[in-house]
Amino acid sequence: MSSSVAGLSVTVEFGGGAELLFDKKKRHELNLPGDEWTLKRLLFWLRDNLLTERPELFMQGDTVRPGILILVNDADWELLSTSTKVGHVHRLTGELDSEVKAWGFSREDEIGSVSPQY
Amino acid sequence: MPVSCSTKCGRDAILKRPKTGDTLCKDCFFLAFETEIHDTIVNGKLFKPGNKVAIGASGGKDSTVLAYVLKTLNERHKYGLDLFLLSIDEGITGYRDDSLKTVAQNRDDYGIPLKILSYKELYGWTMDSIVTEIGRKNNCTFCGVFRRQALDRGAAILGVDCIVTGHNADDIAETVLMNVLRGDIARLQRCTSVITAGADSIMRCKPLKYAYEKEIVMYAYFKHLVYFSTECVYAPNAYRGHARAFLKDLEKIRPSSIIDIIHSGEQLQVKDSIKMPERRNCTRCGFVSSQEICKACVLLEGLNRGLPKLGIGKSNKAKKIMDLDKRNEQQQSIDF
Numbered sequence: 108m109s110s111s112v113a114g115l116s117v118t119v120e121f122g123g124g125a126e127l128l129f130d131k132k133k134r135h136e137l138n139l140p141g142d143e144w145t146l147k148r149l150l151f152w153l154r155d156n157l158l159t160e161r162p163e164l165f166m167q168g169d170t171v172r173p174g175i176l177i178l179v180n181d182a183d184w185e186l187l188s189t190s191t192k193v194g195h196v197h198r199l200t201g202e203l204d205s206e207v208k209a210w211g212f213s214r215e216d217e218i219g220s221v222s223p224q225y
Numbered sequence: 226m227p228v229s230c231s232t233k234c235g236r237d238a239i240l241k242r243p244k245t246g247d248t249l250c251k252d253c254f255f256l257a258f259e260t261e262i263h264d265t266i267v268n269g270k271l272f273k274p275g276n277k278v279a280i281g282a283s284g285g286k287d288s289t290v291l292a293y294v295l296k297t298l299n300e301r302h303k304y305g306l307d308l309f310l311l312s313i314d315e316g317i318t319g320y321r322d323d324s325l326k327t328v329a330q331n332r333d334d335y336g337i338p339l340k341i342l343s344y345k346e347l348y349g350w351t352m353d354s355i356v357t358e359i360g361r362k363n364n365c366t367f368c369g370v371f372r373r374q375a376l377d378r379g380a381a382i383l384g385v386d387c388i389v390t391g392h393n394a395d396d397i398a399e400t401v402l403m404n405v406l407r408g409d410i411a412r413l414q415r416c417t418s419v420i421t422a423g424a425d426s427i428m429r430c431k432p433l434k435y436a437y438e439k440e441i442v443m444y445a446y447f448k449h450l451v452y453f454s455t456e457c458v459y460a461p462n463a464y465r466g467h468a469r470a471f472l473k474d475l476e477k478i479r480p481s482s483i484i485d486i487i488h489s490g491e492q493l494q495v496k497d498s499i500k501m502p503e504r505r506n507c508t509r510c511g512f513v514s515s516q517e518i519c520k521a522c523v524l525l526e527g528l529n530r531g532l533p534k535l536g537i538g539k540s541n542k543a544k545k546i547m548d549l550d551k552r553n554e555q556q557q558s559i560d561f
Contacts, residue, residue, distance in 0.1 A: 123286070123442060124454035173473030176442055183240035183443065186228045186248060210446055 115139045119153065123210040125175055130159045146177070146184065149207065171209065178208040239447070243437050243480035251447055258444050262432050263298050269419040271430045274305035277385040281376055282310040282331065282339070284324035287391030289331055289452040290441050291433055295389065296335050311379045311388070313372050314343035316351025317459065327453040334451070342379045344371055348525055356459060359533040364459050366537060367524055374512055374521045380427045392431040395438040395472065398483045401490035402468045411501050417490035426504075426513040437483060518547065 119135045126133045135157060139149075147169060154166050166172060177184035227237040230250035238248035242257070249257060266272065280295060282288045292310060299306045312328045315321050325341065332339040345351050348371060356364050380388050397417060404413035415421060422428040433441065445452055475482040495501075506512065507519035514520070520536060526547065527535025 123446070173470075173477050174438075176439060176446075178446075181239065182227075182237070185241040186238055210442060 114141065115144045117144075117149070118206045119149075119157075120206065120208040121210075122208065123176075125165070125209045128160055128162075128165050129153075129157050146179070146187070146207075153209075165209075176210040178206075178210065180206055181208075240440075240443050243439050243476065244435075244484055246480070254440075254447070255444070258436065258440055259294055259298060259301075261435060262294050263302060265419065265432055265435055266298070266304075269430070271389075271420065271432060272304055272306055272387065275307075276305075276387060277307045277309065277383065279309045279311040279340075279376075279380050279383055279385040279388045280337070281388055281390040282312045282328045283391075284312070284327035284331070284453040285391070286441055286445050286450075286452045286454065287393055287396075287433060289327070289391075289450050290436075290445050291389060291391040292331055292335055292337060293448065293450055294444075295432065296337065308337045309383050309385060310337050310339040311376065311383065311385075312339065312341045313375045313379070314341055314345075315368055315372065316344050316353050318353055321352075324453040327451060330451050340379055340383055342375055342382070344375065347371070347375055347378060348521075350525075350528055352459070355528065355533075358528060361459060363534075363537050367528075368459075370520045370524055370536075374510075374519070377427055377512060385427065387428045387430055389430050389432055391433055393433045393436050393438050393441055394483050394487060395469075395476075397431070397434055397490070398486040399465065399468050399472055401486050402472065403465060406464075406468065410495055410499050413490065413493065414495045414501075417487055435484065435487070523547070 116136070116138050119137055121129050121133055121135075129135070139152065150166060150171060151169075154162055158165055164172060165175065171177060179187060228248045230236050230238050230253050231247040232249065232253045234250060234253055236250035236252070239251050240254060241248050242254075247257075272278065278295070280288060280292050282292060292308075295306070295308060298304065299308065310328060310332055312325060314325060328339060328341075331337070343351070352364065352368055355367050359367070376388055400416045401413065404410075404416055417434075419432075419434050420428055420430045444450075472483065472486075502515035505514060505517075507514040507517075507522055509518055509522045512519055512521070523536035527533050
């Protein structure tokens with residue numbers, strides 16, 4: 108049954124301002140070659156292949172910049188570890204394996220919060 | 226392996242709360258988040274039944290979540306509040322024009338009436354035209370000063386008892402740090418209060434004071450709330466940016482640091498010998514000011530006279546120039 112062309116299909120969605128770093132495109136359907144896709148590896152791949160501007164606003168060190176939330180299959184990734192493998196469950200059904208979302212919040216200056224005016 | 230909800234409700238957790246480390250499912254998270262805001266409102270005695278309340282609405286995540294939660298709590302706990310959305314149009318093309326569409330969407334979705342006031346109608350200038358005049362340095366000073374007063378004016382027009390703003394725990398911790406870094410002791414004392422009010426100025430409250438930014442974003446996300454996120458097209462405040470980045474780094478190592486910094490700010494006692502600015506009313510426009518003439522009037526005067534830097538920097542200098550004018554005017558009137 109196991110096909111030799113292993114790969115990972117994953118839907119990546121950017122929102123909350125994070126899409127601005129990715130050519131303003133929110134949804135990306137990806138087919139990644141190979142098998143061993145951890146969240147950490149995926150983040151680097153996104154930075155090196157999909158990101159179009161200001162990489163420093165996406166990553167810091169080997170993880171996302173504080174202020175960007177990652178959801179894996181609609182759950183906070185802080186419940187997982189960065190070495191968690193992406194897309195493991197439904198490999199045989201051929202359905203979309205995993206959905207990874209990066210939700211940023213760019214600094215939309217809230218009403219009244221402009222610096223010295225508290 | 227899915228992590229289960231800390232409340233033992235049997236469902237799978239969808240997030241880890243930064244404040245407590247609890248893992249919660251969607252429903253338990255919604256309830257915890259809303260209940261904490263309800264507690265802030267009740268413990269801080271923010272409202273009385275029958276109050277008219279203006280929500281300072283920018284279309285961003287914080288004010289959108291605030292509007293939604295206030296509407297929900299108002300119905301659930303029968304606060305008896307009359308809610309309004311109050312938005313300020315600074316006149317920034319490509320930024321505020323888009324975010325105001327989001328606010329209009331909130332108005333329709335939540336059935337809360339909306340009032341928009343523009344810098345143009347209040348001051349005769351848009352931020353775009355101010356930036357043309359002054360350049361991209363210091364423009365945030367104008368925007369901040371004008372916005373603060375614009376909210377007061379809007380609230381006066383609506384006849385509300387109180388303005389609520391979407392300041393969250395991260396914002397407040399950041400401001401505590403900023404005030405420490407600047408040595409601004411008067412603001413350091415004030416900035417953590419859940420209610421701020423002058424003698425005759427309209428009360429302002431911050432119901433999201435203890436809500437973490439992460440949870441606000443998660444709440445908006447799981448509730449599918451429509452909000453707008455784009456950075457302002459004009460230069461951001463670099464100094465605040467550093468404080469913010471520092472805070473986020475601290476939060477990563479120790480998530481409770483945000484609430485801890487707020488706690489420190491709340492417990493600080495300022496010595497009696499520290500000189501506090503007195504609250505008075507601007508002799509020109511009558512709105513609250515710490516000076517004889519408020520900052521908004523000084524800045525506006527500078528713009529209208531082609532001296533846009535008038536209100537930037539030391540206020541004494543601007544006062545001298547404006548006093549000199551007053552004397553000249555008086556002399557002229559004697560001459561006539």
